[in-house]
Amino acid sequence: MNVSDSERIATFLEEQGFSLTEKIQDADLVIFNTCGIKQTAENRAYSMINNLRKAELKAKSQKLKAIIMTGCLANRADVQKRMKTKVDLFCEIKNFPESVSCILYDVSHMNSKIQNICPKLILGMKYEIRNTKNILSKEKIDYLSINPKYQSAFSAYVPIMTGCNNFCSYCVVPNARGREVSRPAEEIITEVKDLIARGYKSITLLGQNVNSYHGTWSMKHGAKALTFTELLKKINAIPGKFWIQFVSSHPKDMSDELIENIAKLKKVCEWIHLPVQAGDDEILRRMNRKYTQKHYLARIRKIKSAFKKHKPAALFSISSDIIVGFPGETKKQFLQSATVMEKTKYDMVFFGQFSPRPETVAWGLKDDVSQAEKFRRENFLNEILKKTAFTNNKKYVGKKMEVIIEKEKNGSYFGKTRTQKNVKVESKKKDLLGKIIKVQITKANIWNLEAKLN
Template identity: 40%
Template sequence: MKYHIVQLGCQMNISDGERVQKVLDEMGFEPTDREEEANLLGVIACSVRQKAIDKVYSRIQKWNKWKNKKNLITFVTGCVLPADREKFLKQFDLVFAMNELPDLPEMIHQYGMVTPAGLQSLDKGLQEMELPEAETRNEAAFRLETAVLPGHEEKLRHPEKGIEDFWHITPKYGSGWEAFIPIQNGCNKFCTYCAVPYTRGREVSRPSGEILNELRDLVEKGYKSITLLGQNVNSYGLDKKGEEVSFAGLLRMIGEFGNQRKEKFWVYFTSPHPCDMTDEVIEVIAQYPCLAKQIHLPIQSGDDAMLVRMNRKHTV
């Protein structure tokens, strides 16, 4: 059986998609570039951008028409606002947050997706269920899913919970020379225009040992361009309250690792926040050859009054 995934949004969504693909591969599914060949169709969505959400609706309308011709299950995950999630539940078979990805095999098995006969069995079972008035097949399936996975609603309400298990999944990297390493998830800034705190939850930093292990594995495999990812990377470690290193400390550890290697590689990061940028970070970047000599710093506006309205907490 085959799967096809549509990835929308930023580098973090691309990185998330690599872990989704790994889970599906380990379940025995095969990827296909042709969505019409797939038995499992998914979207890594982005509620931060309305254009991306519009693309999701366009896809699912087409996919749901295909259900009349073949056995098919659809899912959506990624950065999804609660309001969008409620709408998606009426059209997709599975809606889950990234912190639930380790549970995806169980979710799919609940749908009977082991063989085409299993899918037919699921459809028959859903058809025989006594549904409340106006409840769709997708909503009925969601009730079935939450009944079997009692932690589902809790993880939806708190996207930061369980993210550590998600990080333990080894990605299926999409390139042989460039890779992303998530170091942090969520954001505490609450800029007025941004949906991330509501889709990703509060900031959670990944243990530095895990980050270095993933980096070491990539370098040994010949990767040359590696980007550290987070919604606010330079707040890395602040949620640990002194139990972990700072972002500058993490970069220093990476720099020391780079000095010990014969291979040449370069480490980038995105996205930082101006409020959390420090002189120490800049000094560390200048000190170590493997740390790329560039900084993407999203100031967002050249007008202080606009920055106040945006709740950016910094001036020009």
């Protein structure tokens, strides 16, 4: 989501006359699009900003960089207090165009008031205001409607919503990004059509909980709201050869109808990321996840049976997120996460050691599982994952399948299957980057596959 947001921020600033620099040292304005999901991510942002300011001091630089902090940390009072001498402007991502437009508006009118607030943002900065329409009208611009320049020329992230209403007890997102807002369906469809016309091969729909998408479908279509299933059907119907993927789903909102359609729609890939977070019902209740282990495993059975019914010849994959060491998680409760892993047989799991986040319910709970025990639990689950991922990968050997090539390094190509498996492809052919090619899988490893050109 942050990669996608940064693409929109960069495009917005380019439209105002700024240009991207190759090196951070050359920049007049530096935007930190922060992540606050874990303490480590937060610390990284602080240390990058501090290092930048230290380098200016050391160089006795006359011209200081203007620093804007946005993303998950920008709205937190404790962060603003801590970083107020280093950061010139804190702004929420959804208000980014508006906040920055206001500053540019004031600059363009030489309003002295703003110079007191943010002098570095004005002095010494080279830009010409090219597109004054939005700035001078001070219109509220929805940042999701900005048509971004994508970092990749063949694979694009398309946000379909932002924010979240679920308030899982450990999660900063509802506070950091605000309540759930769905993008109008037509805007999403127009963006995807445009990408496909420009040759993009892979579209990843983004949202904190895509299953609860509820975007307007314009007046000319009778002013209704589309569900995520309906949105997937409409994107699937766009002509052209491309893949559709999406993250993240929530087990409580994953309906039978949605699962059937994911498995049925041709362009939707055979991969579902369904975060379980914990296997124990009491821990799930205290995480405010609003489902039980039984419900989750029933969703997994439904996913497996739907893929087998609609795409019997295709392999499919399931991935998840699991937090270890949630406050009060006993060893017995932790072992329920292992049970879910054994039963689901995941292809990939992203583990997180519980890290208390300010302004969440779990912040007030005693973080009573030691760091060493969190490491031990993560390693224990990782051993289960290694076994299931390797067993699943072995099913690919000898199979012919499509791979999208994402990288070329040292004479080999690296890409992904429709099931999100990393594949190393040996080929003497040139210009495969960004293409969907047919390969034959020759070897399975724990974390990746090897293949030759078919």
